Amino acid sequence: MDWDDIKVLLALSRRGSARGAAQELGVSNSTVTRRLDELEHQLQTHLFDRTPDGYRMTAAAERLLPTAEHVEELLLTAERQITGGNQHLEGVIRLTTPDVSGMGFLMRRLAKFAEEFPGIELELMPSYDALDLSRSEADIAIRVMPAGVKPPDYLIGRYLSPLTASTYVHPSLLNPDDPTDVSHLTWIGKNPIGQKESWLEETDFPDLPVRHAISNINLVVDALRARMGLAFMPCFAAFNHDDIVQVPGSAVVHHSDMWVLTHKDLRMSARLRAVREMIAEEFERIRHQLDTRAS
Known part of the structure; x- marks a missing residue:
């Protein structure tokens, strides 16, 4: 069996569609379907049912999948161990960061x-998605994790900072007679409308209704500036925005933690270690913006 065909099997099992598999593999949709046809022809068996909702594994594919995943892990482990021993400050580094406007400070440091190090090439992937470091979807991840939760054992890294959050609003929406009274306002939520918003319990105004739903923090900032309501968000996202203010008297809570992480097999890589240390230095420099409890 051709390893490229097996990768198609794995990608289809994870994504459930030719388009999703093509995006994961960096190939065209037609390449995915062609390789699947070749694999099914070689094995003389049907691996996926093509349905209006996507690709569904047959019993034959389910039997083959554990072996394919085991082979994939062996190859990825070998690749990480070879990469991890590389002591040269050159090569590609894939870095994923939270997709928030407040990360601009890091871009300036990455440029420097x-x-x-002119031999290093940077590939930046702004995302909140849990890119899989064990499958080499990224080399280094800056990740926001719930407060007190530690990364899994197969990852190593450094704790960067607590991340505080509070309630923010456009100043023109505050009651001039009593700025602490926001009973006339509604929330900008994060989940699809109608779903439970667990973060409400961390705020001072859990009984206010949720009117809008915006999952991207950059758009939440834009919505606040457009006077669409209240938002509970990381304090650092409001920095450098004079038209966004914290609701007077609202609590500042330790909402989450920031980490810089990589797979443990890559711990000896000189170029990854240099980037991790640089990231840690930059986050220490702006820690007062991330953890505003001492401000």
Whole structure:
């Protein structure tokens, strides 16, 4: 069996569609379907049912999947161990960061880092998605995790900072007679409308209704500036925005933690270690913006 065909099996099992598998593998939809046809022809068996809702594994595919995943893990482990022993400050580094406008400070430092080490190529992937470091979807991840939750054992890294959150609003929406009274306002939520918003219990105004739903923090900031309501969000996202203010008297809570992480097999890689240390230094420099409880 061709390993490229097996990768199609794995990608289809994870994504459930030719388009999703193509995005994961970096190939065209037609390449995915062609390789699947070739694999099914070679094995003389039907692996996926093509349905209006996507690709569904047959019993034959389910029997083959554990072996395919085991082979994939062996190959990825070998790749990480080879990469992890590389002591040269050159090569590609894939870095995923939270997709928030407040991360601009890091971009400026990365630009300087790239000047200092011309042999390093940076591939940046702004995302909140849980990119799989064990499958080499990224080399280094800056991740926001619930307060007190530690990364899984197969990842190593450094704790960067607590991340505080509070309630923010456009100042023109505050009651001029009593700025602490926001009973006339509604929330900008995060989940699809109608779903439970667990973060409400962390706020001072859990009984106010949720009117809108916006999952992207950059759009939440834009919505606040457009006077669409209240939002509970990381304090650092409000920095440098004069038209967003914390509701007077609202609590500042330790909402989550920030980490810089990589797979443990890559711990000896000189270029990854250099980037992790640089990231940790930059986060220490702006820690007062991330953890505003001492402000």
